[in-house]
Amino acid sequence: MAVGERDAHTGHMTTGHEWNGIKELNTPVPKPVYFFLAATALFSVVYWLLMPAWPTGSSYTKGLLGIDQRQTVAEKLAAASLDRASWTARIAGESFEAIRADPQLMTIVRETGHTLFGDNCAACHGAKAAGGPGYPNLAEASWLWGGSPEAIEETIRVGINSAHPDTRVSQMPAFGRDQILDRDRILEVVAYVRSLSPSGEPAADAGVLAAGRQVFLENCASCHGESGAGNTEFGAPDLTDGSWIHGGSLDAVFRAVYGGQQGLMPAWEGRLSPLDRKMLVLYLLDLRSTEN
């Protein structure tokens, strides 16, 4: 049996063991350690008694409070929707015009629409709905599929080129890759199309523009319209409003004509409730009316 020695600084005995110069004091465990061990153990026992805690084979101890997390969530959700019932029923039931005329309801639309848009739409269309390369600007530009509340609501419901059975379908052919137009014709039509929007660049040669217009009328006007103002039936963008989904540079427009375009927007039916979709429509319409 090793014999301890007294440590001069603390006055405690050592255990008498030594490892490579390290000794240990035989200090008793401080009382608070036992106290807190007991206190936390007591807390645990009480908690076990009150809450679901220990497995009993195929079941578990349910706890005296009878609390179940799934039930709690269901109750909270029910209470929350009851809280919202005062306005959800009105927004679901009333017409777009009536809601937009009601400042109280529109305050709720602005609040709720902000989070709905931020969490579901902003990833592509941007937090301020201003779009980005490949994604339409919803705050200002002309609508691809129509700007009536009903049209916007339908676009959100079924999406564009999506997996939804009623999806809106739109495809611009690849005029270059599929050898519908040769390179020179494409350059002409690109020059013409770019001249439809104010660009600040010097206008192209009049002869080129005239040739481009001819190519346009033969190949593009069926969807984009003779004036190039687009057609909401096919989701064909307005080429005259100065807003470009895929960019308005010579290079970008050339690539669009050469390789075609086929945008994609998911269908939100099944992911957002009819109420949420309606609020998004209202939110967007409101956004445009206040921005402009």
Add this chain to the structure above:
Amino acid sequence: MVSQLTLGERQGALCILLLLAACGLLMLGAGQNDPLGVHGGIVMLFGVLLIFVVISGYFAPEPGTDAAGRYYDDPSKVGIVLAMLWAVAGFFIGDWVAWLLVYPEMTFDAAWSSFGRLRPVHTTSVIFGFGGNALIATSFHVLQRTTRARLPDQLSPWFVLLGYNLFCLLAVSGYLIGITQSKEYAEPEWYADIWLVVVWVVYFLIYMRTLARRKEPHIYVANWYYMAFILVVAILHIVNNLAIPVSFAGAKSYSLFAGVQDAMTQWWYGHNAVAFFLTAGFLGMMYYYLPKRADRPIFSYRLSIISFWGITFMYMWAGSHHLHYTALPQWVQTLGMTFSVMLLVPSWASAGNALMTLNGAWHKVRDDATLRFMMMAAIFYGISTFEGSFMAIRPVNSLSHYTDWTIGHVHAGAMGWVALITFGSFYAVVPWLWKREAMYSARLVEVHFWFALAGTLVYVFAMWNSGITQGLMWRTYSEGGTLTYSFIDSLVAMHPYYFARAVGGLLFLIGALVGGYNIWMTIRTAEGVKPEVLADLPAPAAARQASTGR
């Protein structure tokens, strides 16, 4: 290094390395159209390079019988150097991904540089590369000193150290080329996992064989913790990585568990990796280097016992607190929460035991940055274990879960506790191992201390702010009863904190660079070489020297 091996050990090393290179070739051949092939190439190259190293020293004269009378420290020395290299690399990648969160477009449009691939490179480099090498290196050092027995042979420690680093190399290279089994802190695929099991069993056997030959009647506390670390990590690693490979010619595998069972197994593993890798192992380190450096006896042997068994028993239950309010049945969450609360007491008992050991040596803490590293580590250990128990309480967790608070908590533990105790221990052990009077520069140790502390504080405070802001924004409702903020609103609010976090990480990285330079210069500068002292020798040699009065 090779000249220290006996001829038999050199031959054994060559056999093992040839086998390893052959395995690499096999993987390379079988996995030609799979990322497995790349790893086969790495394994083969690793084997072949080491074969050259062994051959270059193969014909050196064998060590005399004198060597057997000394502790075998070469693997510890190499382990410390490797740990510092992994530290610098891991901190660098960590700070890189921190900046990536501030400037998300900084990915050069490449797959390997995306956040999802770089982040596990950071975690694996710091936890397993830096932490693991530090644990292996110090455990060999502590084990020999506290048992007064030499390691049982000279080949198996090298097998463990280098084999372990091969595992780390496979892990981080795999993430960059897209190999992962998507389990946090257990990302490496099946073949790397099997390799680690082999390495780990040899590690365990080294420990057992040395302990069996110990000349001290009692086993010192540090060894309890190192043993718990080795044994439990083996269990955790094997169970959580049970998986079926899709093909033996491919890297991909599927876990044996599915759904919530998989989640529970993963977090039983994940939390106990924190417990037994990042806590138990480093407590072992602390229990040796802190009293040694302070030259004070451990405050209380009895407290050591309570803390050890409290920690090992209670941690095992705590993992389910990572899955509060999920599909995991509530009773499992209850058990995780309550055991996490009880766990606080033995955790604080350990931290307290360390701090009270410094009684009578506080003037040294003031003057000696090395000891201050260890003292600060014990304080951060106390802070982060309190925070951990607090966050495990369900209602608290409902605020903190999925927020940066968790990231802050982990880094308070990883930077404040794990890294600081490691740096402190390294500054203590490097002069001992290389037989120098002291570190190359005490001033630079001081500089490192303040950089490390400042970096940790900036990081942790930034993440506390960010996490609590996030948590509150996600639960703020407007008058109408709908959420006030979208997720992207909370993201915008994080921007200044992410910037601060990246600066904190940079400070920590600079500190590690200073530390690495200081350690390197200590090794390179041959001044102040000390003669051998009695305490540096195992039992028989020490006895012989004492009797001859040499």
